[in-house]
Structures are given as structure tokens and as C-alpha cells.
Amino acid sequence: MQDQEEKRFSAAPATLREVAQLASVSVATASNALNSPDRVSAELRGRVLRAVEQLGYVPHAAAQSLRRSRGKLVALMVPNLRNPFFVELVDAVERLVFARGYSLLLYSSGEDAEAEIRHLNLLRSYRIDGLILAPAGRREPSHSASLAALKAPVVLVDRTLDGFGFDTVVLDNHRAGQLAGEHLVGLGHRRIGVILGTSSLSAGRERLLGFKEALVASGVVFDSSLLREVGLRDSRAYDAAIDLFMQKPAPTAIFAGHSLVLLGVMRALAERRLRCPEDVSTIAVDDFPWAAAMTPRLTVIAQPVAEMAAASVDLLFGRIEGEAAGPGRRATLPPSLIVRESTARAPKVA
Amino acid sequence: MQDQEEKRFSAAPATLREVAQLASVSVATASNALNSPDRVSAELRGRVLRAVEQLGYVPHAAAQSLRRSRGKLVALMVPNLRNPFFVELVDAVERLVFARGYSLLLYSSGEDAEAEIRHLNLLRSYRIDGLILAPAGRREPSHSASLAALKAPVVLVDRTLDGFGFDTVVLDNHRAGQLAGEHLVGLGHRRIGVILGTSSLSAGRERLLGFKEALVASGVVFDSSLLREVGLRDSRAYDAAIDLFMQKPAPTAIFAGHSLVLLGVMRALAERRLRCPEDVSTIAVDDFPWAAAMTPRLTVIAQPVAEMAAASVDLLFGRIEGEAAGPGRRATLPPSLIVRESTARAPKVA
DNA sequence: CACCGTTTGTAAAACGTTTTAATAATCATA
């Protein structure tokens, strides 16, 4: 057995010619036997399959891709891998894509629109079948060219890019903000700091809108002097949080735009010797493995990452397989509030 | 401008033929102008380059890959993406690979040796130039066939696979264990629980060895009744920790084999209302973004992930570019102790 | 038995490159 395996694979990868030869059929027949089995008699199909098995034949993806114009290749580009949301997304997408017999080309743009475009251009070479993109930053003028040049279906995830008509999968960000707001005012908080990651502009705006809406619905006025927008670097979030805690009176709760922001907030909290949730409650968008292992265990607004991944992949393959056409569809998935220990009733002293 | 971009890219991707045509040269010359510029006169080279620019020509990777036998494609396969170590590895490798003008095929085996082999077989189709592999589990008999069938250089990272002669990049696991042991006994701990992730068998064993060695060097006896081996699921680690805390006398410190294990431990701690580090100190291998944001901030043994990624990529391209030949080389990188707040002097009552 | 409609099989072209081997041009040398 071991020996046979050895023999099977030691030589240069077998070609379809050799398979055909061994099965004493033409290459065309061999190809047909594999790709459209109904076009070839059972007899010959058997011979071919046996030969394939014996030679350990595997099709040459590049040759296939050259002839058909489909490479069984899909790309996923995310802004960074330090955000657990994207990590989960990558993980889920990889699995789904693999399940369909495709492989995944992974790119990380590093939250840099320039780099994103460079990646896109490199990507053109591969004639990918499709792209799932969580864009870095706003729409650049060159985006349109590079994206169009792909000549492949694109689905946008997490962040939108207007004016392209691409399929899009996003969280119901408005609802996410609402959830956070309702939860916090429900606990009696009135002075609430908000720190948004500015990167995902549209998402951030939506979340803020929903948040405000929840406040006014409860007759709480939103104090915009307690709003901060930071970049992607958590150190900025840390600074913003420190700054917020210096306000008089200090906020009794913080709503963080995403987990990276929260990371900065938690560091600031520790720094200022503020206890959570006794002194200040925190809530953030994004659930992630460590959220339940921290002390306190974090109250969060979870994104349905798995569902978002599934929706993206479904949408993408809908286009790839050509069933779907027409204008971009949009899937908006619901967030859910997970109450743990980082939020508590607002302290009396407020 | 917008319009020109439009024109540039709106048609089907330009072929080298068309470039040649536009530059009024033969395709051979066009090809040479791009690949071996010294073989063609400045005059013609200029014309070709201009035509390339004008048409927005990008080579067809599949066609290139078919003709040469190199696709500018490298694969990375990791056991899972929930372990922050692998996430960082993916991130770093992606960047390095991209910097060399290659693209990265990402696979996650899900800690499943079967799946790993399926992935490897799929991978054969792509005729990748090389593979960086963090294998799931032990060497399977079929591993050898699938790996050999790749016909591409392989470098193993984080976990070893014996008998293949592949280049390998690992942490100095022995030293990592030693560091943990020294730190803990230095703080006066005598009863120390050890929970290892069984998955990376060789790594785990090494870490344990180093740990024991540190103890005996200080005249502390290692109590093997305080050793647990768990799988990859953190719930198992949680169980093990709970179990450990039931021992009489209970351990005053826990050494966790990697961060996923630690996650279970911290959950158990919270559950049992044990304070860290007052009641029990914890130390684990792996540093990760959240480690410094938790309360307490975690004391860890950090792996030099960036360096490990760089070493892997260097080793791999050494083979790909053909400079390096001969038996597998091994890079062993040093861990470093990062003291934060999750370790403290052992309580007196021990 | 000649005819026709199905199957079943195959030869050859095509996909977009790179590379080999051959040709044409250039230039110094005898």
C-alpha cells in the first residue's frame, strides 16, 4: 500500500493524456468521462475512472482555468486581521467556499485604501470567479476602475460602497445602536460616552443614529460633547476614553463602536482604576471568544458573523453560477444583545 | 480621466496579442519586453510598455502558470483561526508573501487531520509554488502521500512532522516551559497546575519538559497529579481547571499550554469566584492583543510570531527560488516572558 | 436493404502565455 502510494505520486503529476492512454481512449473522451459522464458509455467511463485512480490524476487548475474561464478561485479581502470580527468572517467564509470546491485567496488591506487597490490590481491576474470585500475606508476614485477591471461579481460585506450596485451584506447597524441605547438607558444611565471607530463611516453613522433614537424615545437627551470618533488604532480609543473620563460629570457608561475600540476603553479603565461595571458600564458591538472570559464578562451587541458569511457566499455564488442577475441585493442581518456583566445600574451619584 | 479609465477596463481583459498588435511587434517581443527587457531594444520596449499602459494589460496568471510551471501562488494551512497565534501568523505571512508579489491561498483544517488531507489534495490542482503548514495533529500515514504529491517545498511551522526532512520553524518550547517554571517558583509557588493542549503533541511535551526542569533546578518537586492534558476545545480546559481547583491543597498557580487553554482557565476562575492573582496566579504561552486589556493584565510567555512568520517565508522562498537545497533546516526561535499582573507571590496559606 | 435519427467516440482548435530555434539585421574584420 505504502509502496503503491509511493509509485502513484512520485512521478511528475499525471496528465490527462496519460490517463487517456492508459484507458485506451482519446483525451476528449477522458475529459468527458470526468466532466459530463452522461456523454460517455459506462464501459469507457469505468476505464477512465480506473486510470485516474491508478495514476493519481488531478486536473491542472491553471489549464482548466485557461480553457474555461473559471478558476474555482474566490478572493476575500478584509481590512485587517486584528479585529476579531474579520477573523471570524475569514474562518467562516473559508469553510463555506471550500465546501463548494473552491479555494480562497486571502488579502488583508491593512485599512489602507492604497494597499487595497494594489491588491485588487494584483488580483486581476488571477481571473478570480468572485470577490468578497470588506472595503477599507471610503470609496476612492480608483476603486471603481480596479473593481470593474476584475470582471467578476463582488459582494460587499460589513461596509458599503455606494454607486456600484454590488450585492451587500451588512449588520442592521441602526438596530445595533438602538439595542445599546435601550439597554443603557434601561439601566438608568443618562450620561453615556460614545466612541466610534471612524473607519467604517456608514456603519458608525448608522449605529450612532440608532443609539440617539433610543435615547430620545426614552426622553433622554444625547450629549454630543460625549461623542468621540477615533481611527482604527486602539491607542486613539484609549486616549478618547481617558479624555471622556476627565469630563465633569464623568459618563457612567461607554458605548464602543467595535471591539478594537473597546480594547482601548478597557485599558483606560484599568489605568484610571475605574471599576467596571460599578463605576462605569461598557457595551460594544462585536462578540468574540474572549468577551466571556474577561472580568467582568462583557456585555455586547453580537453580530451574526456566521450568517453574514453565509449570506455573502450565497450571494456571491448566486452571481457566479449565474442564476442571479440584476441590481445589487442587500442583506441586512439583525444584531443581538448579549447581557453579561460589564453593564449595571447607573451609580446614584450621577 | 474617469472616462479613460472606463475605456481602459471596460472591454474584456486585454491579451498580450493585442498589446503586441498595438505596438506593432510580435507577441514574442512583447513578452520579452516584459520579462527580459535586456533582450529587446529600448525603442521597442518603450512601444510595448506604452501599449501595456494604454490597454491596462495584466498577464493571465493561469496561462503563465501553465507555460512556466510556477503560479506565484503560495498556500498557508493552519489548524484553526480561533487561536490568536495562528491569526497573527496568517496576518504576517500574508503581508510577506504579498510583498514578494505572490498571493496566498488560505486553508483552515479545523484541527482535523482528515480535513487537512482533503485540503492538501484539492491543493494539488493549483500546482502551488510552496506551502507553509501548521499541521493538525500527528503524522497520518496518508500525510506523506498527499504532501509528497504537492511536488512543492513545504515548511512546517509551530508543529513538527518527523521523517519528512521539511524545513521547520518552531518556538523553543523547552525554554518556554522553563521560563514559566522559573517565574512561578521565583514567586514562591510550589503547587502548580499544568494544563496542556494535547493537540500540538511535540510542543506540549517540550514545554512540559522545560517546566519540570525549572522546578527541579530549584529543588521543587513536580506533582504529576496536577497535570492535565486536554483537547482543543476550551470547554475541556475549563473542566480540567475546575477539577484542579478541587484538589486539596489546591494549586496556587496554573501554567496553561496556550491561550485557548487559558481561556477555559479564566472562565473556571470566574466561576469559582477565585481572584487572580490573589488566590491563584496564571501564566500561559501566547501573547495576544487582549492579554493586556484583561483584568488582571495577563502575564504570558510570548512567541515571536512576526519572526516566525518571516523565518517561514524566508525558508520557503529559499526553496522556491532554488537557492537552497539539501536537508531540512530548523529555525528555533526564543520565547520571552512578559510579566503583567496575573502572577503574584504565592499566598502564605499554601 | 437503404435511410435516418441517435448515440458514442475522436481529431483538432482554442485558451494566453513563454521559450526554442530559426531568421534578419547590424557591424566589425579580413
Added chain:
DNA sequence: TATGATTATTAAAACGTTTTACAAACGGTG
């Protein structure tokens, strides 16, 4: 001016598939 020796250019083959267009074989009908 003819002759090699270089250099610059190109035609054509090759890489491993899929697919198109055609031929062969086969069974049933009139």
C-alpha cells in the same frame, strides 16, 4: 566586398485542458 560574429526580432511549438465539429456505429423504419 564578402565573411563571420553578434544582436534583435519573430514564427511556431508547447504547456494541459475543454469544446466544437465531425465521423462512425448502431437500431429501428419504411
